[in-house]
Amino acid sequence: MSGVGAARAMGLVVRRELRLGFRRPDQLLQPLVFFLIVTTLFPLGLNLRLSLLREMAPGVLWVAALLASLLSLDALFKSDADDGTLEQLALSGHGLTLIVIAKTLAHWLTSGAALVLVSPLVATALAIPTSAFPVMAASLALGSLTLSWLGAIGAGLTVGVKRGNVLLSLIVLPLAMPLLIFGAAATDRAVGGTDATGPLYFLGALCVFTSTLAPFAAAAALRITLE
Amino acid sequence: MNGIIGLAVEKIHVWRGERHVLKGVSLTLASGESLHVAGPNGTGKTTLLRVISGLMRPEQGTVSWAGRPIGQAPLEYQAALAYASHEPALKGDLSALENLVFSVGLKRRVDAARLREALARTGVEACADLPARVLSAGQRRRVALARVLSFEAPLWLLDEPFTNLDAAGVALVAGLIEEHTARGGLALVVAHHDLRLGGAARRLDLN
Amino acid sequence: MWTWFYRLASPPSVYRIAAVATPWLLAGALLAIAYGTIDGLAFAPPDYQQGDAFRIIYVHAPSAWLSLFGYMVMAVTGAIGLIWRIKMGYAVAAASAPIGASFTVLALVTGSLWGRPMWGTYWAWDPRLTSELILLFLYVGVMSLRSAFEDPARGDRAAALLAVVGVVNVPIIHYSVQWWNSLHQGATVAKMGKPEMPGSMLWPLLSMMLGFMLFYAAVLSMRVRGEVLNRERQSAWVRAAVE
Numbered sequence: 001m002s003g004v005g006a007a008r009a010m011g012l013v014v015r016r017e018l019r020l021g022f023r024r025p026d027q028l029l030q031p032l033v034f035f036l037i038v039t040t041l042f043p044l045g046l047n048l049r050l051s052l053l054r055e056m057a058p059g060v061l062w063v064a065a066l067l068a069s070l071l072s073l074d075a076l077f078k079s080d081a082d083d084g085t086l087e088q089l090a091l092s093g094h095g096l097t098l099i100v101i102a103k104t105l106a107h108w109l110t111s112g113a114a115l116v117l118v119s120p121l122v123a124t125a126l127a128i129p130t131s132a133f134p135v136m137a138a139s140l141a142l143g144s145l146t147l148s149w150l151g152a153i154g155a156g157l158t159v160g161v162k163r164g165n166v167l168l169s170l171i172v173l174p175l176a177m178p179l180l181i182f183g184a185a186a187t188d189r190a191v192g193g194t195d196a197t198g199p200l201y202f203l204g205a206l207c208v209f210t211s212t213l214a215p216f217a218a219a220a221a222l223r224i225t226l227e
Numbered sequence: 228m229n230g231i232i233g234l235a236v237e238k239i240h241v242w243r244g245e246r247h248v249l250k251g252v253s254l255t256l257a258s259g260e261s262l263h264v265a266g267p268n269g270t271g272k273t274t275l276l277r278v279i280s281g282l283m284r285p286e287q288g289t290v291s292w293a294g295r296p297i298g299q300a301p302l303e304y305q306a307a308l309a310y311a312s313h314e315p316a317l318k319g320d321l322s323a324l325e326n327l328v329f330s331v332g333l334k335r336r337v338d339a340a341r342l343r344e345a346l347a348r349t350g351v352e353a354c355a356d357l358p359a360r361v362l363s364a365g366q367r368r369r370v371a372l373a374r375v376l377s378f379e380a381p382l383w384l385l386d387e388p389f390t391n392l393d394a395a396g397v398a399l400v401a402g403l404i405e406e407h408t409a410r411g412g413l414a415l416v417v418a419h420h421d422l423r424l425g426g427a428a429r430r431l432d433l434n
Numbered sequence: 435m436w437t438w439f440y441r442l443a444s445p446p447s448v449y450r451i452a453a454v455a456t457p458w459l460l461a462g463a464l465l466a467i468a469y470g471t472i473d474g475l476a477f478a479p480p481d482y483q484q485g486d487a488f489r490i491i492y493v494h495a496p497s498a499w500l501s502l503f504g505y506m507v508m509a510v511t512g513a514i515g516l517i518w519r520i521k522m523g524y525a526v527a528a529a530s531a532p533i534g535a536s537f538t539v540l541a542l543v544t545g546s547l548w549g550r551p552m553w554g555t556y557w558a559w560d561p562r563l564t565s566e567l568i569l570l571f572l573y574v575g576v577m578s579l580r581s582a583f584e585d586p587a588r589g590d591r592a593a594a595l596l597a598v599v600g601v602v603n604v605p606i607i608h609y610s611v612q613w614w615n616s617l618h619q620g621a622t623v624a625k626m627g628k629p630e631m632p633g634s635m636l637w638p639l640l641s642m643m644l645g646f647m648l649f650y651a652a653v654l655s656m657r658v659r660g661e662v663l664n665r666e667r668q669s670a671w672v673r674a675a676v677e
Binding site: 003009019020083085090093226 | 280281282283301302303310312313314315320321325329332335336
Binding site for chain 3: 153157158160161164167170171173174175177178181182185202206213217220221224225227
């Protein structure tokens with residue numbers, strides 16, 4: 001038998017997702033533009049009180065990043081569920097958990113990792129000093145990956161629901177609050193020039209924890225919706 | 228190898244809310260046999276197929292493959308399975324060939340040339356490099372059939388494979404099913420369409 | 435060996451047990467709450483710092499505790515439904531959600547009323563109250579998810595899974611909110627229910643706790659009966675019971 005190993009199968013799913021993503025570049029760019037727009041709203045809303053803005057910058061950056069990543073989560077399983085691809089994936093002989101891992105990682109590469117890449121731009125606009133960029137990028141990377149795992153559970157649960165994207169946010173945001181706390185704290189400390197390793201370790205721990213458990217929960221969620 | 232029981236379905240019960248959709252359906256399918264599951268809308272044809280594929284767990288009853296309940300070794304069972312749902316499961320932004328590369332590639336190692344051959348057999352060779360979104364419904368159905376062929380799996384589960392096909396297409400699919408069973412394969416076909424399958428074709432009416 | 439468990443979890447027996455238990459639970463709840471209220475409001479000494487304002491603890495602490503307990507019940511019975519495919523697990527989970535959410539709202543309202551004399555404002559992002567608020571969001575998520583599905587069986591399973599995911603997250607949320615709060619203020623915030631209490635204050639509190647638990651159980655069994663009747667409305671025994 002010419003079996004296909006787990007690593008090869010994951011690679012195939014990731015490549016498929018990336019190719020699909022890059023065939024529709026506008027859909028990849030939209031969450032990033034949303035990220036920029038939301039951060040633009042704050043200076044406008046604060047009437048250019050720049051000192052206030054500077055103090056709020058880490059929180060603003062993190063809230064905007066959370067909302068922007070939520071936008072693309074809805075599509076994680078939806079189109080596959082609608083056109084029957086999800087059933088083919090579920091019966092591919094690799095188990096749904098592996099498929100979920102591959103799809104979520106691919107999703108993070110096109111959403112979370114992209115957010116990390118544009119975050120220096122947003123940070124400059126919010127007057128975050130360059131010295132804080134490494135910590136900020138690290139916290140965003142860990143946080144957005146964790147959010148992708150949590151989002152995979154939420155997306156799996158709401159696949160079968162019509163217009164489920166508000167519901168998805170309602171489900172995922174409360175679970176994501178610890179991320180916001182530690183992520184914004186890490187960035188805040190880096191801006192203030194103090195040691196940010198504490199909150200970063202917390203973020204890392206949350207990331208490892210969700211990466212371990214969330215794929216199983218998301219696969220279970222998809223099984224419920226597939227039935 | 229004719230006559231060996233491959234698939235055994237025993238007393239499947241499924242409720243959808245308050246509706247008792249499948250009331251104790253049993254069937255067996257041996258190597259070289261095909262079974263046409265017929266019945267009007269809403270009698271649970273697709274549900275039965277999804278239960279047999281393992282996508283759905285029945286409230287009661289078992290599905291066994293090669294003498295073992297499919298829940299015991301689901302991944303091995305899936306490797307022996309080619310399932311074609313009602314939707315053709317094609318991504319509009321990928322070409323027909325790319326679609327097959329990614330979905331067939333999960334089950335077995337194949338090269339593009341073999342996949343093109345399969346597309347040629349279902350009569351859509353010319354569409355191989357076109358994005359699936361520009362194909363007609365009938366062409367998509369044919370691409371989905373090429374995927375079933377390329378899986379090279381013994382057990383075919385086909386849900387309404389004749390939808391959107393012209394007369395030549397219907398004859399082609401019937402021919403492919405016959406060819407598959409003649410080589411010892413098993414085929415379970417759900418269709419409200421009247422179907423002439425030669426050989427050891429049987430028919431199960433759900434109502 | 436598990437047959438007794440399945441038999442106990444069959445709809446008619448759940449319905450009967452709930453019917454028998456409800457009046458006893460209600461009576462117990464009434465007694466315990468009556469004693470707790472009278473003793474707590476009239477006879478317990480006022481707090482040396484907070485005066486009479488502390489007395490709201492007799493409602494706040496039990497509701498905060500039951501908001502968590504209701505969530506636990508929802509998650510555990512949901513998990514029982516998911517793992518052993520016992521449908522009554524979902525019925526209990528569905529019945530527990532609104533009760534727990536109501537206690538969460540009650541804890542939030544009493545907490546902020548308590549905050550008014552303490553902090554001079556109704557809402558000061560106290561870590562406990564913030565966790566309580568997030569718990570309310572979790573409840574809302576579970577309940578909305580259940581009702582979002584057209585197929586109730588699917589909604590039950592999805593809600594159960596989300597409740598279990600939420601239970602794993604509740605301690606994480608709780609500790610991260612505490613960590614977040616400790617960043618900005620020290621331990622100046624009043625500790626609710628933590629400090630040593632003299633017996634004259636403690637007994638009414640314990641009685642209220644017990645009373646609220648019994649009240650929760652009573653409302654739960656009433657709601658479970660409703661859920662069972664609704665879910666089993668096609669079955670012969672329900673028709674016989676109704677007629």
